[in-house]
Amino acid sequence: MRKIQSSWWVALLVAPASAAAQEFNLDVGDATTFGIPSSAYGAAAGQAGEWFSLNGGPPYAFTLDDVHGTTTSVVTDCQVMGNGLGDYSSDNALTSGDDELLMDDLQDVGGVGSTAIWTFSGLAPGAYNVFTYAWAPDVATYTTNITPGGTSDTQVSGGPWPGGHALGTTYALHCVTVDSAGVLVLEIATATGFGSVNGFQLVPKSTACGGGAPGVAFCFCDGGGTAAPCGNTGAAGNGCANGSVSAGANLTATGAPVPDGLVLEAVGLVPGQPGLYFQGDNEINGGLGVTFGDGLRCAGGGVVRLQVVAATTAGTSATTVDLFVTGGITPGDTRSYQLWYRDPASSPCGTGFNLTNGVTVDW
């Protein structure tokens, strides 16, 4: 059971100032027991800076300070439909430190059927990564749905404490484009038990949501960089020639990097043979790669094995895992990708394996 912990507030009007900086760290449902996190705390977004307290229950009407501690002209409002309550806190036994200060206090959205409509007004137009913390410290089965206004992009969040922030468990992540009206709306609805809103982070993006090419290809075995291991040069833009495709295999990235829409796709593989999609922190040898098996290894450093996928009879494959989660990505990271694949019967150089070109993605 939950109950209201602190009374409603009347917002204090603060003089508006700069509209330039639009990075916000917001702690919702602040209780005396669990104050705001330290300014060193970046949470899931990796965005350190001042945390601003949104407390007192609906309508949570405040004029926000940004992460630099500067008062902005951005104001918040929260309207609740259903049996929504107010501030609530519960000391989850597994949370501590700054995680606890953000997550162990929250807005109780209410029982199933209740929705909290959060509105942020006065934002600078542009694309934002919006982190909505929605996790119940008291009951692991409680879950919350988060949907940006005017969209059907609902994400669910909740579950046992994962030991740190995890997409889909402690938070939802949406890329939202704010137009010239400067308004961001989030509809936060109870999915099971009681819904929770622990806080928000708004992180401006330098690129549009889902716009542009999500990855940049590099490290080609086409004679323009590191030489093919045994004269098995591939076509322009591809990896080295394999036993099935003399042009070599090609890797591309499609979809939106954030939150979780990115897919890696390869063509020109040896039909039916498995390949390992992997991630590295760096482009090797200045992006030219080094000889490895029948091909060039292009991505390296902090290697993460993402997924093993068998090529189709047409010599194609694609990832199906969530690359954001599997790769342990924080928005703003740059990572390089490549596919290592088997060529056991027809390997031109006799090593039995080969690789695609590399692709680098700015998340």
Ligand SMILES: [Ca+2]
């Ligand atoms: Ca707090």
Ligand SMILES: [Ca+2]
């Ligand atoms: Ca705790």
Ligand SMILES: [Ca+2]
């Ligand atoms: Ca909180």
